[in-house]
Amino acid sequence: MGRIRRVGSVKQELLQKSKEAALSAVQIFNNPNISFKAETYIVLMIIAWTYLLHAFYRSTGIEYRYFQTQANGKRKFDRTKNGAYKFWELERCLNDESSPLDKDTSNNLRFLIGIRHEIEHQMTTRIDDILSAKFQACCLNYDEYLRKLFNDSTMQRHLSFSLQFSSISDEQKEMLSDKKDLPGNIKSYILNFDKLLSDVEYGSPKYAYRILFVPKTANRKGQADQVIEFVKADSELAEKVNAHYAVIKETERPKFLPGQIVSYVQSKGYGKFRMHEHTMLVKQEDAKNTAKGFGVMIAGKDWRWYQSWLDFVLDHCQKNKSLYEGPVSLKKRA
Structure with a gap:
């Protein structure tokens, strides 16, 4: 100990x-x-x-x-x-x-x-x-x-x-030539x-997080100005800038039911991870604590899980392969 x-x-x-x-x-x-x-x-x-x-x-x-x-x-x-x-x-x-x-x-x-x-x-x-x-x-x-x-x-x-207090430049090569x-x-x-990175690697926001800022003033008095302009991902502007900037999408976060979490994890080869194991993991991690950001209560009664919890569960199974790997069992838990 x-x-x-x-x-x-x-x-x-x-x-x-x-x-x-x-x-x-x-x-x-x-x-x-x-x-x-x-x-x-x-x-x-x-x-x-x-x-x-x-x-x-x-x-x-x-x-x-x-x-x-x-x-x-x-x-x-x-x-x-x-x-x-x-x-x-x-x-x-x-x-x-x-x-x-x-x-x-x-x-x-x-x-x-x-x-x-x-x-x-x-x-x-x-x-x-x-x-x-x-x-x-x-x-x-x-x-x-x-x-x-x-x-x-x-x-x-x-x-x-x-x-x-400074403006934001356009492209990295232009910035380099200006300096x-x-x-x-x-x-x-x-x-x-x-140069050593592929186009996919270079464009990843995990490698360099580039955001498009658009100068804009409010159209009406009393309307707050926003420093960041949200651009729709399927807009013409987004298509033009997406090669060099990460366009922020204003979208609803996907939510999952417990059964969807379990089914997805089982589809990845962890057939022994069933609803019981999911329930125990939720209690063990205090996962419904809203401060942890794993999910949200809908209409005050139904709980839905975010992608972050799905990733956490999958990572948990990967770290405990000996417990969960195997085909999906059709037998009910005793």
């Missing part, structure tokens, strides 16, 4: 430090009085992601310290000159086959790691506008995986659009990294 508590304690400490680093990154980047914000943001978010993945590996029992296997089969852990363990850096965490991150999120982080390598050797000019789409994606990705891996939604209220004082190594790195 002592070891279990220790593992949990370290995991919670890592998560707390991770969230503090992420919040500091956002607060600094949104501070108009700081000019060295992009560089600071990158360093702090890399720390935040590193601790987040350390917490994940800790909770799943994966060794994330460097070590050498000796002839007798025992591990000899690598240490610093002062005797501390050498833990995996973020890139090593991403490279591990057990990494829980999807490819687009990993691409975003690998890009930022490469930028950090470039800027740590020399001073840079302002690169905030050039990289802001990647920064926004990094933020949203972090919040998604904090919720997905640890069911922690405390960061959402801190992630918002900040007010800017005459941008260091050549930074410009080359950005263009070369993007």
Whole structure:
């Protein structure tokens, strides 16, 4: 029991430090009085992601310290000159086959790691506008995986659009060509990294979150102006800009009945996950707590589940394959 508590304690400490680093990154980047914000943001978010993945590996029992296997089969852990363990850096965490991150999120982080390598050797000019789409994606990705891996939604209220005193440029290549004082190594790195991505990977909002802002004034007195213009996904404007921007869709979130959740999960090969198992998981996770954002009560009496709960259930089954894998059983539970 002592070891279990220790593992949990370290995991919670890592998560707390991770969230503090992420919040500091956002607060600094949104501070108009700081000019060295992009560089600071990158360093702090890399720390935040590193601790987040350390917490994940800790909770799943994966060794994330460097070590050498000796002839007798025992591990000899690598240490610093002062005797501390050498833990995996973020890139090593991403490279591990057990990494829980999807490819687009990993691409975003690998890009930022490469930028950090470039800027740590020399001073840079302002690169905030050039990289802001990647920064926004990094933020949203972090919040998604904090919720997905640890069911922690405390960061959402801190992630918002900040007010800017500068206009927003059109395309990355045009921005790069306009930035005459941008260091050549930074410009080359950005263009070369993007070239290696497929069109699908480059266009993913998890790699770079690009939003179209449309200047607009209210048509009537007393009508509030909106900073963000919502464009219909099937509109002519959306078709023109969709190649370079993520168009925000103003749409109703899909909702699922419990039976639909169970049927979908069973269709993925987890036939032993039945309605009983679903009910027990709901109780175990306190999933109907509205603060967790897994679902909503309709008309005060009927509960419906969001996609986030379906993803959570599927992830739970994947992590417990030995319990749920198999064909759908037609027998009733005793």
